[in-house]
Amino acid sequence: MPQLGERQQDRYIRHLVLPGVGKDGLERLRSSSVLIVGAGGLGSPCAFYLAAVGVGRIGLLDSDRVDLSNLNRQILHDTCRLGIPKALSGMETLNRFNPDVRVISIIERIRPENAIKLLTGFDIVLDCTDNFAAKFLLNDACVQCRKPLVHAGVSEYGGQVMTVLPGQGPCYRCVFSEPPPDGAVPLPAEAGILGAVPGVIGTLQATEAIKFLLGLGDLLVGRLLVYDALKMTFREVPISRDPDCAACGGNPNIRLPSASTPE
Amino acid sequence: MRVILNGKERDIPNGLTVDGLLNHLDVRPQRVAVEINRVIVKRDRFAETYVQPGDTIEILQFVGGG
Numbered sequence: 001m002p003q004l005g006e007r008q009q010d011r012y013i014r015h016l017v018l019p020g021v022g023k024d025g026l027e028r029l030r031s032s033s034v035l036i037v038g039a040g041g042l043g044s045p046c047a048f049y050l051a052a053v054g055v056g057r058i059g060l061l062d063s064d065r066v067d068l069s070n071l072n073r074q075i076l077h078d079t080c081r082l083g084i085p086k087a088l089s090g091m092e093t094l095n096r097f098n099p100d101v102r103v104i105s106i107i108e109r110i111r112p113e114n115a116i117k118l119l120t121g122f123d124i125v126l127d128c129t130d131n132f133a134a135k136f137l138l139n140d141a142c143v144q145c146r147k148p149l150v151h152a153g154v155s156e157y158g159g160q161v162m163t164v165l166p167g168q169g170p171c172y173r174c175v176f177s178e179p180p181p182d183g184a185v186p187l188p189a190e191a192g193i194l195g196a197v198p199g200v201i202g203t204l205q206a207t208e209a210i211k212f213l214l215g216l217g218d219l220l221v222g223r224l225l226v227y228d229a230l231k232m233t234f235r236e237v238p239i240s241r242d243p244d245c246a247a248c249g250g251n252p253n254i255r256l257p258s259a260s261t262p263e
Numbered sequence: 264m265r266v267i268l269n270g271k272e273r274d275i276p277n278g279l280t281v282d283g284l285l286n287h288l289d290v291r292p293q294r295v296a297v298e299i300n301r302v303i304v305k306r307d308r309f310a311e312t313y314v315q316p317g318d319t320i321e322i323l324q325f326v327g328g329g
Contacts, residue, residue: 041328
């Protein structure tokens with residue numbers, strides 16, 4: 001792999017001098033890959049900060065198109081991109097922001113049939129999806145192929161984040177065993193969302209991913225971090241593995257088609 | 264009786280089940296997971312699990328937006 005050029009060194013100088021990152025860390029990040037599932041409110045800060053730190057390959061997965069109602073929070077896109085697939089709009093933004101980063105735009109919806117295949121080849125996955133079906137599916141797929149996952153969710157004035165290292169700590173299903181009944185929990189489309197809230201939570205997800213890739217600090221494994229923007233509090237809830245968890249327990253009963261299974 | 268609810272000490276009526284506690288707090292059971300003393304209470308046990316004095320209870324909201 002080529003050395004960091006002088007131009008690149010200037011871009012990364014604050015990381016170059018940062019204890020725990022430095023030249024080795026930057027090289028490590030440059031040879032790493034992250035899959036961001038959902039290029040929306042959470043995906044936007046994730047994408048920006050991972051590109052800024054120089055992660056070598058970023059997968060941006062989203063099947064939606066940019067809508068004006070997205071722009072109170074989805075800062076990866078802008079008014080000129082209305083109607084364009086978010087994965088493409090996001091790729092354009094990142095290419096301009098940091099041309100060092102290889103961005104792979106994936107215009108797909110994550111489904112049980114393609115989930116494992118889509119995760120393959122990435123070092124860590126960020127759950128930036130906007131619905132429960134996708135959050136549970138992503139958790140199950142990551143557990144099944146032992147892929148690190150940073151789960152997050154936001155609504156109204158709050159959010160939560162937890163890192164899942166399959167085999168080492170609890171998964172999303174250890175907390176929430178199954179999706180809530182349809183319509184029981186209002187999503188941001190109905191309930192609203194303060195735009196800065198996914199900015200906070202997505203930035204935490206990006207921080208977790210960078211720490212994981214560099215082997216730095218303590219990850220949010222076995223800890224659900226709950227953010228309340230109105231009270232301006234972060235509460236850390238200890239979470240244990242559920243031995244009966246349908247995804248990661250001793251006798252899991254969730255099995256998704258593997259990457260080699262034809263769709 | 265006194266419990267620790269979402270990190271804060273709080274007085275709640277005696278003899279409540281998890282369902283009873285959620286009802287007392289006006290929280291819809293379908294919208295949350297409940298952890299007592301670091302163990303998640305399974306949804307089908309909400310009606311038969313009693314809250315004890317001194318319990319550390321976490322009511323965790325489903326948060327689905329992105």
